[in-house]
Amino acid sequence: MPVTKIQELNGLGPVRATRARAGDFPPIAKAYTRVSQQVRDAGLLRRAPWFYVLVGLVLVIALGGTIAGFVLLGESWFQLLIAGALGIVFTQIAFLAHEAAHRQILSLGPANDRLARVLAGAIGMSYSWWDSKHSRHHSNPNRVGKDPDIQVDTISFLEEDAVRREGCGALSRSDKAGSSSLCSH
16 A cells, blocks of 8 residues: 555644555456356346235235134134234235335336335325335435434444343343333333
């Protein structure tokens, strides 16, 4: 690495400024370009409309089945099973909305946006809230303090966050020794 003049920085002593040469780094950009081209050549980025038709059909049938089960069971504790199944179906619909928002389902961008809005609205999710949050995630993936998907919530992605958990959230910690009442503050 080329060396420039030595400087003094507020009592740190002499600091030698260096500049990296292009050869000092692996050719990441070229590697990414090569991998991207291989992925495109293999057809992995082509739309799969029949897959999404099949997924949509299965979800409509599953949603119909859960609604029928809800009606047929009446007042019963078995409704909790229906609620669990409905949670799974709604999550799958949210994944389908995610794919539409990434413009993977239909060939036209605005049509994908409309589909994403309809699917999100069908399960009671605000598309504009999700779009804003997801755009911030893609701008800063997995960067602490910037990616909203790794903020402390139900799951702690950082050990420091998990250690600070209190109440019922502390149940997920591996070190529970010394906790007298886990579900109280």
